[in-house]
Amino acid sequence: MAVPRYLTGDAAGIKEFLDKFDVFLFDCDGVLWSGDHLFPGTVETLDLLRSSGKRVVFVTNNSTKSRADYKKKLEALGIPATTEEIFSSSYSASIYISRILTLPPTKRKVFVLGESGIEQELRSENVPFIGGTDPTYRRDITPEDYKLIAAGDESLLDPEVGVVLVGLDFHLNYLKLALAYHYIRRGAVFLATNIDSTLPNSGTLFPGAGSVSAPLVFMLGGKEPVSLGKPNQAMMDAIEGKFQFDRARACMVGDRANTDIRFGLEGKLGGTLGVLTGVSSKEDFVEGDVRPMVYLDKLSDLLAGQ
Amino acid sequence: MAVPRYLTGDAAGIKEFLDKFDVFLFDCDGVLWSGDHLFPGTVETLDLLRSSGKRVVFVTNNSTKSRADYKKKLEALGIPATTEEIFSSSYSASIYISRILTLPPTKRKVFVLGESGIEQELRSENVPFIGGTDPTYRRDITPEDYKLIAAGDESLLDPEVGVVLVGLDFHLNYLKLALAYHYIRRGAVFLATNIDSTLPNSGTLFPGAGSVSAPLVFMLGGKEPVSLGKPNQAMMDAIEGKFQFDRARACMVGDRANTDIRFGLEGKLGGTLGVLTGVSSKEDFVEGDVRPMVYLDKLSDLLAGQ
Numbered sequence: 321m322a323v324p325r326y327l328t329g330d331a332a333g334i335k336e337f338l339d340k341f342d343v344f345l346f347d348c349d350g351v352l353w354s355g356d357h358l359f360p361g362t363v364e365t366l367d368l369l370r371s372s373g374k375r376v377v378f379v380t381n382n383s384t385k386s387r388a389d390y391k392k393k394l395e396a397l398g399i400p401a402t403t404e405e406i407f408s409s410s411y412s413a414s415i416y417i418s419r420i421l422t423l424p425p426t427k428r429k430v431f432v433l434g435e436s437g438i439e440q441e442l443r444s445e446n447v448p449f450i451g452g453t454d455p456t457y458r459r460d461i462t463p464e465d466y467k468l469i470a471a472g473d474e475s476l477l478d479p480e481v482g483v484v485l486v487g488l489d490f491h492l493n494y495l496k497l498a499l500a501y502h503y504i505r506r507g508a509v510f511l512a513t514n515i516d517s518t519l520p521n522s523g524t525l526f527p528g529a530g531s532v533s534a535p536l537v538f539m540l541g542g543k544e545p546v547s548l549g550k551p552n553q554a555m556m557d558a559i560e561g562k563f564q565f566d567r568a569r570a571c572m573v574g575d576r577a578n579t580d581i582r583f584g585l586e587g588k589l590g591g592t593l594g595v596l597t598g599v600s601s602k603e604d605f606v607e608g609d610v611r612p613m614v615y616l617d618k619l620s621d622l623l624a625g626q
Numbered sequence: 627m628a629v630p631r632y633l634t635g636d637a638a639g640i641k642e643f644l645d646k647f648d649v650f651l652f653d654c655d656g657v658l659w660s661g662d663h664l665f666p667g668t669v670e671t672l673d674l675l676r677s678s679g680k681r682v683v684f685v686t687n688n689s690t691k692s693r694a695d696y697k698k699k700l701e702a703l704g705i706p707a708t709t710e711e712i713f714s715s716s717y718s719a720s721i722y723i724s725r726i727l728t729l730p731p732t733k734r735k736v737f738v739l740g741e742s743g744i745e746q747e748l749r750s751e752n753v754p755f756i757g758g759t760d761p762t763y764r765r766d767i768t769p770e771d772y773k774l775i776a777a778g779d780e781s782l783l784d785p786e787v788g789v790v791l792v793g794l795d796f797h798l799n800y801l802k803l804a805l806a807y808h809y810i811r812r813g814a815v816f817l818a819t820n821i822d823s824t825l826p827n828s829g830t831l832f833p834g835a836g837s838v839s840a841p842l843v844f845m846l847g848g849k850e851p852v853s854l855g856k857p858n859q860a861m862m863d864a865i866e867g868k869f870q871f872d873r874a875r876a877c878m879v880g881d882r883a884n885t886d887i888r889f890g891l892e893g894k895l896g897g898t899l900g901v902l903t904g905v906s907s908k909e910d911f912v913e914g915d916v917r918p919m920v921y922l923d924k925l926s927d928l929l930a931g932q
Contacts, residue, residue, distance in 0.1 A: 460796060460797065461796060461832075466827045466828045466832065467828050469828075469830065469832075470827070470828035470829050470830040471828075489800075490766060490767060490800045491766065491799075491800070492798065492799060492800055492803075493797075493798060493799060494795075494796045494797070494798055494833060497798075497833050497837065498832050498833055501831075501832075501833065502830075517844050517845050517847070518845055521772045521776070522772045522773050522775075522776035522777075523776050524775065524776040524808075525807075525845070526767075526772065526775075526804050526807075527800060527803050527804055527807065527841055527845060528845070530844055531803065531841035531842075531844050531845050532841070534840040534841045534843070534844040535833055535837035535838070535840045535841060536837075537840070538823050538836055538837050538840040539823050539824055539831070539833060539834070539837050541823070
């Protein structure tokens with residue numbers, strides 16, 4: 321396996337590398353910022369790429385935010401961005417449902433386990449849904465519920481539901497899991513915005529979207545959802561469908577070998593760029609099973625190439 | 627593999643079989659009753675065994691009920707029983723924690739994901755605990771919680787917790803999962819009352835205790851809890867520890883090959899008896915990988931042996 325090229329401090333190498341690409345797909349946390357801390361030089365680096373005519377796309381598995389929410393988050397950190405530059409797993413899932421899945425006309429409704437980001441993106445694609453942040457579902461299961469669910473009563477199990485979409489749900493509960501399970505048993509397509517097991521916050525880890533689908537996978541005897549987030553290629557297909565770029569002229573930038581770099585490699589992008597400001601270490605990039613084409617100490621090292 | 631003997635209608639065979647055992651361990655749902663429906667002849671069959679000097683033990687993975695609760699359930703169905711005859715996974719877990727686990731004196735507290743059955747049994751063994759049905763934990767996670775958990779703040783992470791015990795929790799939520807995960811990361815022993823993926827109710831299936839531990843297993847990269855329910859032998863050891871019986875003179879009775887019959891076989895009991903009033907079919911018993919020694923159409927067929 322090729323050893324990735326280390327480009328920090330190599331101005332000519334950086335310039336040559338940048339010239340190969342028209343599109344840069346960015347993982348965000350660990351690359352542009354960490355938690356609430358913007359890395360120095362992030363804004364200038366993005367400016368350099370944009371002013372050189374490159375397209376910049378922010379690719380995030382965060383399903384709790386819509387693209388509009390995420391734009392606000394970027395701007396709050398000081399990064400100018402347009403909604404069009406943002407590609408989230410909630411948007412990816414919405415596109416997949418509206419444009420790729422073929423559902424019978426009577427089975428177009430989505431039962432959502434997740435937060436408002438998913439709801440907003442489903443609305444933007446005119447996909448009908450139930451569940452999500454509806455407070456009706458934020459309650460304990462009752463003895464009556466068991467009977468109604470067992471009987472397939474339409475007051476609890478909407479016969480138009482043809483998809484169960486699971487993202488990160490901070491309001492996960494027993495009733496929602498029971499309903500999602502029964503919808504899938506009755507034939508609904510099982511989708512996940514992403515299956516990250518954990519969610520970084522405050523320098524440690526919390527349950528991720530994959531922990532919300534895990535009980536369903538276990539109840540269903542190991543049946544996995546189709547994931548619309550990194551590193552699943554359904555997300556790359558959706559990005560390409562939207563931006564119509566040449567994969568050979570695109571580069572994925574990320575801090576995690578096993579998700580970001582894998583996502584770019586399996587997507588057969590022209591390049592992959594690893595940075596050492598996040599999860600993966602130099603050893604991961606240089607000796608691991610999944611290696612980027614080039615790597616840098618930090619993203620802003622690209623500024624040497626201007 | 628031996629073909630199990632079919633004893634329905636074979637009075638001499640039944641009598642010979644019954645004479646081999648002093649102790650009968652009973653799975654309940656699917657054997658003695660189904661849902662709220664008591665099978666005809668259940669009470670008479672138990673009477674026959676008791677009047678012949680056999681010990682009867684009701685073995686249940688239901689962790690939401692204490693033995694006292696379960697006795698009430700049996701009596702409501704018309705089955706006379708004493709608390710001493712009942713062995714539940716919540717009791718099994720409590721015995722394991724109090725008598726088998728060796729915990730440092732400063733790490734004896736249990737963080738419970740589950741209902742009052744577990745709490746009552748922990749109290750009966752004088753095991754200190756937090757979590758469980760405490761309404762303090764039945765709330766949304768807040769931005770402040772992330773910081774406090776990340777900092778290991780004692781207001782949220784009790785430093786005396788040395789065990790996380792997961793059972794069926796109808797009030798499962800994100801905060802409790804986050805806390806359980808952090809306790810385990812900080813070194814707490816990961817236990818489950820049982821890991822049944824589903825719970826039968828009203829003729830269909832709902833999330834079981836194993837679906838409550840599944841998100842934690844996923845977050846922990848596949849680390850499984852020690853399960854104190856069937857078919858795990860920790861439960862058999864606990865039953866034997868309590869009743870001091872001769873395994874060669876004990877018989878496990880159940881409707882499920884893969885849990886009940888497996889439990890008896892792996893526990894090296896003298897006998898296993900399958901009944902066809904529950905999950906497993908005749909084909910499962912006769913041609914499956916896990917086969918009972920004998921099987922009956924229904925439990926009350928034993929009455930022919932008196």
